[in-house]
Amino acid sequence: MPAPTESTPGTKIIQPRRHKGRVVVWEDLSVNHMDAIDQATTPDELRSILGQIFGMSDHRDNLKNGVLMDLFVYTILHARRQGFNKEQTSAFFSIVKRTHAVCVETPFGNVQECYNYFTELLLCHGTKRPPFSVDLFDADQVRNITDYVVNTYFRHFKLYKYVFTPKVQLDLTMKYVGIPETPQPEEEEQKEEEQPGPDAEAAEQQEEPQEVESPRKKELRSLIQSQLASQVKELRQSVDEQLKINDQVLTQKLASLGEGDSSKGGRTSSRGGKRK
Structure with missing residues (x-):
């Protein structure tokens, strides 16, 4: 008996469906x-x-x-x-x-x-x-x-x-939300083979020639560093000034609150003296 052919991936498989009968005399054999x-x-x-x-x-x-x-x-x-x-x-x-x-x-x-x-x-x-x-x-x-x-x-x-009819094979994959996927054993072995050891990394670093910077590149690097330093200094100054202003505002508010409490205390004491 002939073996069934396997369906290729991506092949559209027809689902069972209804067919309507009709007169078919002389259609296949004339x-x-x-x-x-x-x-x-x-x-x-x-x-x-x-x-x-x-x-x-x-x-x-x-x-x-x-x-x-x-x-x-x-x-x-x-x-x-x-x-x-x-x-x-x-x-x-x-x-x-x-x-x-x-x-x-x-x-x-x-x-x-x-x-x-x-x-x-x-x-x-x-x-x-x-x-x-x-x-x-x-x-x-x-x-x-x-x-x-x-x-x-x-x-x-x-x-x-x-x-x-072709043989249909179902490949079922389940994914759980919040749980990392477990790599296949073959993938883990490939990753281990691809990851170089410390000796290999050191050898590669030794083999790689050190790049010599040109004078123009050095000048550009120093210019960028000085510009960044000045911008950082200005940023620090602005932050310090803003902190000082905030401290002054907070101190004024606390002082006003303290004066209000003392005035309320004097009023209550005077009222108490009148009652006596």
């Missing part, structure tokens, strides 16, 4: 195709004709096409055993083929969506309600087709899914 199929007397001849119709001549070497070819051949053989005419065989073949297409369009489980689509397709060919449906199959034939597809295709649904 009248000319059915004439050629009726001439096939052996399964090998039938495989050769179907390979030419659907471009699967490599079904003997390509394992996926081989599985799909078996599905197509056994569908035609079942139609022959049931005595279906060309129109019924074409419709039955398209129902199976399109049900399989819905199955393999997504790697996720969609057996319910596939079965609903299959029943809708079958109803479109079992009731007379043109142009939405035609009475191509009677009740017994509808029951027979349902039993066949359920017991053959849907019974091996997961096997078809395994062969024709």
